[in-house]
Amino acid sequence: MLRPIPSKQLDAMLELRDLRKRYGHCVKMIADLGSLWWLESARGRCVLGPTAQGAMLLPVWPHPDYASAYLRLDPVAAVVWATSEPMEIEVHEFIDEHVPELIKTGYAIAAFPIPPGQACIVSVDDFAANLQFELDQVE
Secondary structure: OOOOOOHHHHHHHHHOOOHHHHHHHHHHHHHHHOEEEEEEEOOEEOOEOOOOOOOOEEEEEOOHHHHHHHHHHOHHHHHHOOOOEEEEEEHHHHHHHHHHHHHHOOOEEEEEEEOOOEEEEEEHHHHHHHHHHHHHHHO
16 A cells, blocks of 8 residues: 655655756656556546647656645646546556557656646656666666
């Protein structure tokens, strides 16, 4: 069973503005836990964007507590995604099944977004490669 994130750790990560550190934490934690989370409603996955380059962004988090905190703390997400819930995706399923679809449809990844809309934006290819690297370290 997945343990809740201790409140001090949750608060520290939500206050961390260093995108590189937050991204590194995100990828490592996903590899360690073997899953990632995105927000989903009856209408499907919640997405951000488009970016200035026209890409839609799939926000992902390394733990459902972080995704839930985003919903609570971001005033726009709280309204637009009010009926959404964190959805767990096993990391190998993500790499094998979702990555090809996301690449084909031109998505990018918004890794570990926090209010007010700060996230590390990476290509799906780079995110998958970073995940695979971390998985190789733990498997």
